Amino acid sequence: MTRRLNRRRFLHEAAGLSAAALAVPFVAAEEKKKSPSDRLNIGVVGVAGQGAYDLSNVTSENIYALCDVDENRAAVARKAHPKAKFFQDYRQLLDLKEVDAVVCATPDHMHAFVGVNAMRAGKHLYCEKPLAHSVAEVRLMMDTAAKQGVITQMGTQIHAEPNYRRVVEIVQAGALGPVARVHVWCNRTPDKRVKSAKKMDAPAGFDWDVWLGPAPQQNYDTAFVPFHWRWFWDFGGGVLGDMACHFMDLPHWALDLTTPLTVAAHGRKVKDGDQDAPDLLQVDYTYPARGNQPKVHLTWYNGVPGPDLDAKEAYHGFANGVLFEGPKGQLVADYGNHKLLPEEMFKDFTAPKQTIAPSIGHHKEWIEAIKGNGKTLCNFAYSGALAETVLLGNVAYRSGKSFAWDDKAGTVDSAEAAQYLQRAYRTGWKL
Template identity: 45%
Template sequence: MQDNQQSGSSAVTRRRFLGTALATGAATFAAPAILRARNLNERLNIAIVGSGGRGGANLNGVKSENIVALCDVNENNLNAAAKKHPQAAKFTDFRKIYEDPNKFDAVVVSTCEHTHAFATLPALQLGKHVYCEKPLTYNIAEARKIREAAGRANVATQMGTQIHAGDNYRRVVELIQTGAIGDVSEVHVWVSRAWGRHDSLEAGQEAGDPYAIAERPLTTEEVPTGLNWDLWLGPAPKRDFHSTYFPGPKWYRWWDFGNGTMSDLGSHWIDLPFWALNLDHPLTIEASGPQPHPEIAPASMQAVYEYGARGDLPPVRVSWYQGTYKPQMWHEEQIPRWSSGVLFVGDKGMLLSDYGKHVLLPEEQFAGFTPPEQSIPKSRGHYGEWIHACKTGEPTTCNFEYAGWLTEANHLGNVAFRTGKKLQWDAENMRATNAPEAERYIHRDYRKGWSLT
């Protein structure tokens, strides 16, 4: 793969090749010699960075391999994982793992969003395979850096969008790409989760937010026993401990640590049109919602992306809705009122999907419709796909080339929301040409002692 900033057309060509590679079994990179020489039954040596919460789930997903290192800033999580993997070395600072790179072949990163890039980049620079939980990075600049580093490293990478491995997404992609509903001009993506800032604590509780908060707490609390709060903060600005931020997923609504529902669930739901329509970078992004808060991501908002033509594919508008926002057709009951969904609008019909099911609309129009022959093979499982890629060099479906563009796009929705402008996006130079104030959301300064080089 090439690195450096890529044009949209070359990126799309690469992703189309990846789709072909998955269907034919072609490899997109060569596995390192040390792995090519191995029997496929020989286990990888894997370092686990983050072992609680999502980290525990990801650890369980790769437990068939040889777990040689465990790291967590919370010793309670660390010790619980060590009981199941007593042979693994224990760390609280993931930077220490990389001081002895001969001990491991691959890394699974499941830290909080604001430290993903810091745990991932050194692994790529050492030529290690990496699985990283979604979203890939905290901001756009980090996503670009990680995507390019992965291209140079030429290793197996996978972002943790587990639903991507499901059969339903594969069937939807086949339907869209074989023209079942014709040329797609619009996509509407909505999720009902309403976590983030509300006008009041009561409003948040009414919206079903289990961690509802309206403002930053004015008090501080004692750091829980076993938690290294300074390491948890990592590159983020210094602030005193409070249970409003920890444990997860409380932190994800705070701009200092995460980017709310847009980057979190967007990784799963926008993934489907991204895959089906060969998307990469938008031309413009516009967002609407409540008045942006300086510290807390919104519970409800909307973002609209305009994508240009991609090869023989026409321009398309992708609209995102979260919380109380829904497509007009949903409100008017022109489509089934699913709580979350992806609606593709083509010139020959529509397709509505969620994680596990899909339907062609209007249903009477597609009565007796014969779906295309399955061309995308069944997944080995999201973890199995990555492990197999580590050992053979075969492609993964959510590699960092693909996931990097998806992550950038999701973050752009928040950048547009926070600036309050319709952004004209120059992807090659990674800047909003009409909004220099967006720079503070594309990049950020790190706390003393932390750098991403």
């Protein structure tokens, strides 16, 4: 495994840092010993739910260690990999010098704590979206990846699907002309959750303190686990944080977008309950011009199916999707399909030559890049900007303020919004 070459390629293509910037007191990835064979030693943190899917996609390698706070939910993974070491505390897994690479599939509020510390230990990292729980944490994840020279990939698996690649080729070939307007919509809404009026005890085999991590001290509650934590700000980012990295990945890729100039949001809860995230949300982003491409106005909607539509309708049959608008026409797409509009105008359309190669698999791409074969397309240099943009939408909604975003400084021009760029950590937790 040519880790030294991998490191240089990553820095050249993704970070562009000077050699002096690499002088950090961390364990560099190339200093770690190789596995006894060509197989990587993989550690997986969070092995049920999405973690089970991620685990199933890295079994070409040696599953060296597993970690999950819930022994009961981890039982299936442990049975499938009986030789793997098992921990309930991710810090014990990260202490293993034998582990080459880590998959992080925890709730959002733990992503940076697992990810940053894994990379500081010189371990390559595959992290589920949205990369981190706050804008400041996303920046720390990006900076740490660049400084350490590790191979990274965010879990936006749709990036590897053929449909997204064909859409990118069509848009970049100029079939729509210069695109200045994009709509992105998702029909998902948070589930109603009611916290227990009485103190609940975590079940046997569940380490609630580690699950809670840096979040504010509170009792175990089935309103949160195992799935619905995503609707509470202490742990997740609502529908925007849960789904936007998948859908907004397409316009970010096709239009070469990075982070926005301005962000504004409004929304509301419809369901009663204790969940924090809004059922209906609209976020408006403006992005700078890029070369000969114009500024872009992108609008995200969740809880409503799309641009100017009644809630019971779907845009040309797309209940979730992305709509690109250009002077020559429109293109609407979801994960697996796309359509050029108006259809009559494009009835004789010939798709451009395929220039984006088929994916070998989103997880496999990461594994092969670690071994020196190719690169990851959703490395943190790319996906960090996407995750940051998504989380800025929640900053605008929670603060009730529109703002200008200074990408270089990592600041906003609103004191009310600025307080949501980072979060306070529970005593004993720090990055």
